[in-house]
Amino acid sequence: MASGKEIRGKIASIKNTQKITKAMELVAASKMRRAKQRMDAARPYADKIKRVIGHLTQAHPEYKHAFMTVRPVKRVGVVVITSDRGLCGGLNANLLRRLSGRVKEWQSAGTDVSYSVIGSKGASFFKSFGGNLLATRTGLGDKPHVTDLIGSVKVMLDAYEQGNIDELWLLSNEFVNTMTQKPTMHRMLPIAKEDVAVSHGHWDYLYEPEAKDVLDALLKRYVESMVYTATVENVACEMSARMIAMKNATDNAGKFIKELQLAYNKARQAAITAEISEITAGAAAVSG
Amino acid sequence: MSATMQLDIVSAEGEIFSGKVDRFFAQAANGEVGILPHHTQFITTLKPGEVRVLTGDEVNYFYVSGGVLEIQPDVATILADTAIRAKDLDEVAAQEAMARAQEAMDNAKTDLDVTRAQNALAEAAAQIAMLGRLRDQLSKQGLMH
Numbered sequence: 001m002a003s004g005k006e007i008r009g010k011i012a013s014i015k016n017t018q019k020i021t022k023a024m025e026l027v028a029a030s031k032m033r034r035a036k037q038r039m040d041a042a043r044p045y046a047d048k049i050k051r052v053i054g055h056l057t058q059a060h061p062e063y064k065h066a067f068m069t070v071r072p073v074k075r076v077g078v079v080v081i082t083s084d085r086g087l088c089g090g091l092n093a094n095l096l097r098r099l100s101g102r103v104k105e106w107q108s109a110g111t112d113v114s115y116s117v118i119g120s121k122g123a124s125f126f127k128s129f130g131g132n133l134l135a136t137r138t139g140l141g142d143k144p145h146v147t148d149l150i151g152s153v154k155v156m157l158d159a160y161e162q163g164n165i166d167e168l169w170l171l172s173n174e175f176v177n178t179m180t181q182k183p184t185m186h187r188m189l190p191i192a193k194e195d196v197a198v199s200h201g202h203w204d205y206l207y208e209p210e211a212k213d214v215l216d217a218l219l220k221r222y223v224e225s226m227v228y229t230a231t232v233e234n235v236a237c238e239m240s241a242r243m244i245a246m247k248n249a250t251d252n253a254g255k256f257i258k259e260l261q262l263a264y265n266k267a268r269q270a271a272i273t274a275e276i277s278e279i280t281a282g283a284a285a286v287s288g
Numbered sequence: 289m290s291a292t293m294q295l296d297i298v299s300a301e302g303e304i305f306s307g308k309v310d311r312f313f314a315q316a317a318n319g320e321v322g323i324l325p326h327h328t329q330f331i332t333t334l335k336p337g338e339v340r341v342l343t344g345d346e347v348n349y350f351y352v353s354g355g356v357l358e359i360q361p362d363v364a365t366i367l368a369d370t371a372i373r374a375k376d377l378d379e380v381a382a383q384e385a386m387a388r389a390q391e392a393m394d395n396a397k398t399d400l401d402v403t404r405a406q407n408a409l410a411e412a413a414a415q416i417a418m419l420g421r422l423r424d425q426l427s428k429q430g431l432m433h
Contacts, residue, residue, distance in 0.1 A: 010422060041302040048298050048365050052331075052358045059329070116385070123392050135385035136392050146300045147371045151381030158382065208332035209317050217333045218356050221300075221367060228300050256419075263426050 004271070007264040011257055018253035024087070025246035031142055032178070032239035038143065038232045039175070046229050049222050053191060056218070059204045063211040066161055067219045070190050075112040077134070077156045077165035079188075081172035081230050082122035083238040084138060089245040091173060091181060091238060092121040098183040099171055100129065114165060116152045118231060134159060142239075144231045146224060153224050160189055168223070172230035173237035179244065181237040188223050293325040293361075295341065297350055299368040304350055305341065313340040314357055314366065321357075323364055330359040336372050 057068070080099060082092045106113050114132040117123055118140065126133050135155040140148050159165045168189035173181045207214050295312060297305040313322045315337030323330075334355045341348040352368040 038301070042300060044296070044303040044306075045298040045300045045367065048296055049367055052356070052365060052367070055329075055358070055360065056331075117389075127392065133389045133392070135382070136389040137385055138388070145370065147381075150373075150378055151383070151385035154378050154382040155385050203329060205329045205331045208330070213317070214331050214333055214356070218331070218367075221356065221369075225300050 004264055004268050007260055007267060011260050011264065014253050014257050014260070018250055018257070021246045021249040021253065025243055025250060028239045028243040028246060032236055032243060035142065035232065035236035035239050036175075039229075039236050042225075042229045042232050046225050049218075049225050052218065053222055056205075056215075057191070062204075063215070065212070065215040065219060067157075067189050067215075067223075068191050070192070071163075071166045073111060073166045075114070075165045076106060076167045076169060077114050077116065077159055078169045078171055078185075079152070079156060079227055080115055080117045080119075080122045081170070081227070081234045082117070082119035082125070083234065084120045084140065085238075086121065087245060088238050088241040091241040092119075092125075094181075095171065095173055095183040096122070096125050096129075098185065102171075102185060103131070114159065116156045118149070118152060118227075119234075140231065142235055144228070144235065146228045149224060149227050149231060153220075153227050157189075157220060157223060170226060170230055172234050175233050175236045175240070178240045181241055188226055191219070191222070291325040292343075293323075294363045295366070296364070297339065297352070297366040297368055299352075299355075299370050301370050304352075304368060305348070307343070309341050309343045311342050312364070314352075315339075316357065323359060326361050327359045327364075328361070330357075332357050334366070334368075339366060 078099070080095075082095060086092070103113050112132070114134050115126065116135040116137075117126060117133060118137045120138040123136050123138050135152045137148065137152045156165070156168055160168055167187055169185055170188050171183065171185045174184040176182050205211075292308040292310055295305065295307065295309045296303075311322060311324045313320055315335045316332040317335060318332075321332070334352060334357050336353045337351070339350045339352055341350065350368075352366065353370070353372040355366060355368040358365045358367070
């Protein structure tokens with residue numbers, strides 16, 4: 001019989017687990033707040049560089065950069081952003097499911113896909129998924145920096161410039177709100193005119209030193225900024241997903257404890273009842 | 289005084305300066321440039337160096353580690369880098385990222401992650417089994433619904 005002591009032991013052990021999940025929930029909540037601040041801090045740059053690129057597509061440079069030229073698509077590249085750690089619900093699983101769905105579509109259309117992956121979860125996914133993995137970056141922590149991402153982005157930009165990929169996509173989680181994170185996919189290259197603004201007037205910049213150098217520098221930073229913004233957003237997603245997952249775990253542990261407590265009380269009551277009936281039976285035997 | 293223009297200095301990781309200024313100086317690729325309001329459309333890369341911003345009698349200095357400067361007649365934008373960039377430095381970073389990808393693929397079978405995941409799975413399975421047994425035991429005694 002599950003003695004009272006045994007149940008008490010289980011209750012204690014679940015209470016310990018609950019303490020851990022509760023602590024993780026609180027840590028994730030505070031990290032999420034900080035990640036959201038970093039997200040907001042990244043927004044001005046993203047907006048401004050988008051504005052400059054918008055102006056640029058309105059200008060009429062004699063030089064047309066490869067990043068702005070649409071080519072027939074035979075091969076595509078995807079930058080996949082995942083978290084480094086688990087225990088964040090279905091965040092990475094949903095994202096990677098989205099990826100494999102899209103990859104299937106591409107492959108059935110005869111399009112080759114290569115990847116640059118950020119985050120350990122994505123890196124270990126590709127071990128079983130296979131595919132042409134060009135670059136990996138893991139261990140960015142909660143505060144990713146642009147400098148950490150330059151390598152992974154450059155590999156893809158080089159591949160694009162050399163014609164090894166004809167389109168570059170970005171796959172990451174979008175922070176809708178604390179409860180919802182949505183895997184989103186969008187095309188970074190080539191930069192399409194409709195991505196930014198419509199053309200009016202006929203003018204061009206003065207470039208210094210050369211149009212090519214300036215565009216190279218600018219467009220590279222544009223892509224880096226998109227990847228950086230997505231990475232920071234993904235951290236916010238990871239933290240909020242973890243917060244929710246840990247909150248659920250804590251609640252479940254609480255439910256379990258309640259159930260076990262009830263069982264414990266019943267077991268104790270049964271033991272007492274048994275004892276009393278023994279005593280009364282004994283007393284009846286003596287007096288009878 | 290005369291006209292002012294909007295100047296925004298931003299880096300990928302945060303805003304550095306935003307406001308109306310009379311004029312400013314920056315270290316462009318071909319040498320220092322001074323910009324006044326109503327400058328023609330102009331775009332240039334920046335060298336690492338200071339940006340000097342003049343507003344009335346006030347002078348502000350900012351350090352940027354390179355980036356891009358864009359001028360529209362009423363708005364100037366400096367997209368500052370967060371670190372000094374050089375072609376060979378970028379190249380090294382790219383090589384590293386590629387090497388890591390290669391390494392990850394090579395070690396696919398003997399990876400720590402896999403063992404760690406298996407351990408976690410075994411642990412979870414044991415816990416579930418334990419809880420299941422406990423529940424059976426209790427329900428047999430009619431102590432649990």
